[in-house]
Amino acid sequence: MASPPPPKRQKQSGQRTGLREKHRNNQERKEEAKLPQKKYYRQRAHANPFSDHQLAYPSSPKEMVWANHFPKYFPSAIAADGDAETKPSGKQVEVADIGCGFGGLIVSLAQKLPDTLMLGMEIRTQVTEYVEERIKALRIQHEAEGHYQNISVLRANTMKFLPNIYEKFQLSKIFICFPDPHFKARKHKARIVSPTLCAEYAYVLRPGGIVYTITDVEDLHKWMAKHFDDHPLFDRLAEEDLKDDVCVEVMRTDTEEGKKVERNNGSKFVACWKRREDPEW
Template identity: 35%
Template sequence: MAVVRVRQHVNPLSDKYQQPASAPVWEKVYAELKQPLHLDIGCARGQFVLEMAQQLPLWNFLGLEIREPLVIQANKLREEAGLTNLHYVFCNANNSVRSLLASLPAGVLQRVSIQFPDPWFKKRHQKRRVVQPELVAELAEFLPVGGTVFLQSDVEEVAIEMCDRFQEHPGFVRQNQEWLKENPLSVQTERERSTLERGEPVYRAVFERQGQED
């Protein structure tokens, strides 16, 4: 399959991306709908969750991506691989996570990953970053106690900000106060591999959903 060329940066605040995504008929998406779900926000070409779905057939995987051509190609690759525990949705995660998760069986979401999100370096653009307090609150609403969020970036400033947002929410606790030296998951993203091959650092953290928010 030919490589799809798309814009590297998409402004999630533009009018084009303000309509929340409609949830698919999940019973037609996943063969076993009540399996634990791993949500990957900003999945790009979807290779990470494709490999994860192949390795862990007793889990379901959902990749969200704001660049529609990448989602179309990723779903074609999923179909070619014959996977019934994987799906990709074109959406702006910041206004679609709630509608997508609310339509799934309660408690299936068990793990979330947000990996190498667009850093939006310019200060006036930082409100475009995906990890906003509203997104953290929605993930806290749907993740059961013990569910985890895995964060990583090759930009320390972005990694710190993501961690700060989760630490500010009473429903999350960081598992380790130091950056993780290793990826706790069995698959690396393409960006992670290329960063490590260049000998550059990756900043990683895991947060766990805790009870007793009051």
């Protein structure tokens, strides 16, 4: 009788070893300000956006509690009845990084756009947790200068609940960087760009705002270009219009996927669209 195969070697997880919890406790006590290690927050690259991810969403953008994300700009106060309330703020989130991954884009843009509030949106639980811990560590490291207070991350399913988070015309920039290509034809419905989603991007993006896209998959690049080109509220920007845009350079070089493509000598396909004014009708 053949002996059973040896048990598979399990990859070390920060959750199983307790290292992730130790790191979080150190952050809360401000004993250390070390950046989290990705190896403890690994998760498969693909997530089904049509699954029930047990996410809680506000019924409308007015119910978003931004003080949890940007305490510097939405400080809490104690009301007369003893309940906590958020002081009014003239600031609002203007930049959304859809599928932010490990947060390279918003971290790089944090000091290039220091007066702009930016939110990374990621559907994967452990990756979102990594970005949260990364931002906490950066805030502690730069507490004296007050840097990185303008970025945050939210675990979210953009395909389902984007208008629950942002008001109409709230955003000035939307980034879609190296999205899941969903190569199989039957999976194309899960791509982050579609006629319906283009309409939602046009809803939350103010006139003159820009959608930035980048991918290393030419077929996906053509797919996204076709859908934005076909939409009546978007105009494609020429290359000369983007040569002085710092966001394009950061998108090319500072995201984790962008760096990986660079190491592998791969191609990067960039395209951007400006949101038109609403027609009179």
